[in-house]
Amino acid sequence: MTTDLQRLIADEAEYAELHRDDPVPAGAHATRPNQAKSVMFSLRLNPDELAAVQGLALERGVPASALVRGWIVRHIEAERNAPTDTAAVVERLEADVRTLRKLVAP
Numbered sequence: 001m002t003t004d005l006q007r008l009i010a011d012e013a014e015y016a017e018l019h020r021d022d023p024v025p026a027g028a029h030a031t032r033p034n035q036a037k038s039v040m041f042s043l044r045l046n047p048d049e050l051a052a053v054q055g056l057a058l059e060r061g062v063p064a065s066a067l068v069r070g071w072i073v074r075h076i077e078a079e080r081n082a083p084t085d086t087a088a089v090v091e092r093l094e095a096d097v098r099t100l101r102k103l104v105a106p
Contacts, residue, residue, distance in 0.1 A: 057064040
């Protein structure tokens with residue numbers, strides 16, 4: 001048995017499908033929250049890479065594009081914050097090694 005809400009959703013979906021090619025009413029405008037802020041970027045992946053991305057996205061319950069976008073954004077931020085001189089890089093590596101030693105120490 002369907003609920004009133006399920007019936008309403010089904011009715012709206014049917015109406016939308018029947019009228020999908022109707023012209024947009026005068027004065028109405030479609031909005032996309034990030035339309036002005038974002039730009040499409042495409043890349044090529046081999047089938048195994050794509051399957052891996054899609055599998056990870058499925059495990060996390062997010063769209064594959066959102067998962068990859070997050071990776072890119074985090075990597076950009078890491079690059080921006082990366083040390084730029086040799087001494088700073090060595091200091092960072094030494095700190096990471098100390099952390100690793102603490103994690104694997106008996």
